[in-house]
Amino acid sequence: NGAGVTNTTGSITSTVSTNPTSGFSIVTYTGTGSNATVGHGLNVTPQLIIVKRRNTADGWHVYHSSANASPATGRILLNTTAAWATDSTAWNNTLPTSTVFTIGTSFAANANGSTYVAYCFAPVSGFSSAFSYTGNGSTDGPFVFVNHRPAWILLKRTDTASNWTIIDLAREGYNVDNDPLYPNLSDAEGTTDLADIIVTGK
Secondary structure, three states, rough: OOOOEEEOOEEEEEEEEEEEOOOOEEEEEOOOOOOEEEEEOOOOOOOEEEEEEEEEEEEEEEEOOOOOOOOOOOEEEEEOOOOOOHHHHHHHHHHHHHOOOOOOOOOHHHHHEEEEEEEOOOOEEEOOOOOOOOOOOOOOOOEEEEOOOOOOOEOOOOOOOOOOOEEEEEOOOOOOOOOOEEEOOOOOOOOOOOOEEEEEOO
């Protein structure tokens, strides 16, 4: 949504490029090493936040509202197969608000002097959704209602180690042939059909 603008809402000044209509903002900031807040510019509470340290190698910290009821006690890593883990240094045990998200002292989110980018998503009815569900182990799995036909879906099992998985409408584009991609791997696309993507959900 154009060039970034300065946001001073949080205790750390951030630069934010925001499209509230789509529920998405890109935030850059410099860490302090101390518990802090960062303005995201959405004016609604994000349900998915992905943070990446930019000036050195580090993991991708992910916040998801379904795994952090209250307080925000943990995180999952986009670049590994690891399950959701309790980590008070990730989000300082504090849920995001309509104006800021909170970061703790984790080097992956807030090392002193390090630079970061955060991608913040707030669900928009008929456009995007953040959700969780419980599997049933059956070939006829659970139905997940998301109020629109999703074009792109990112999935991660949270209770044990497993790959991140992407399915979408742009490759095969028809049910049931929705082959997976695994963003934490360098593998070619898989051939196992994981979901039907339909008009009201998956």
